[in-house]
Structures are given as structure tokens and as C-alpha cells.
Amino acid sequence: MSDEHKHGEMDITVQEKTFEGFIRYVTYGGVFCICLLIFIYAVNG
Template structure:
């Protein structure tokens, strides 16, 4: 029979790495978009 589930016994290291990568990409994309908006606001015609 399969092992019984025990709360708090799951390995989440891969999930934590994936989430950290997602947050890093989100941060840099947000900074890039803000930089584009500032550039457009400064050099608009």
C-alpha cells in the first residue's frame, strides 16, 4: 500500500526555486516597463 500522507512532510525546494525565479523575472520586467514609461514621458513629442 502507498505511504500515508503526513502533513508538513513534503519537499518544496524545487517549488521555492521556481517561485524565487518567477519573482526575480517579475521584478525586472516591472523595472523595465517603468523605465520605458519614464523614457516615453520625457521624450514625448
């Protein structure tokens, strides 16, 4: 237990890319759902 945690030393590029991809797909999914609901509302008027 002699190793002390030093903030900011870990390489997190993979985690950052994964998070960016997750946010991108969630955003596209949300926009798709909203567009789908608008389309369904327009068709069923």
C-alpha cells in the same frame, strides 16, 4: 486511504526556486516597464 496527510513532509525546494525565479522576473519586468514609460515620457515631453 489509510495514509494520512502530514504537513511539512514534502520536499519543496524545486517549487521554492521556481517561485523565487518567477518573482524575480516579474519584479525586473515591472521595473523595466516603469523605466520604459519614464523614458517615453521624457522623449515626448
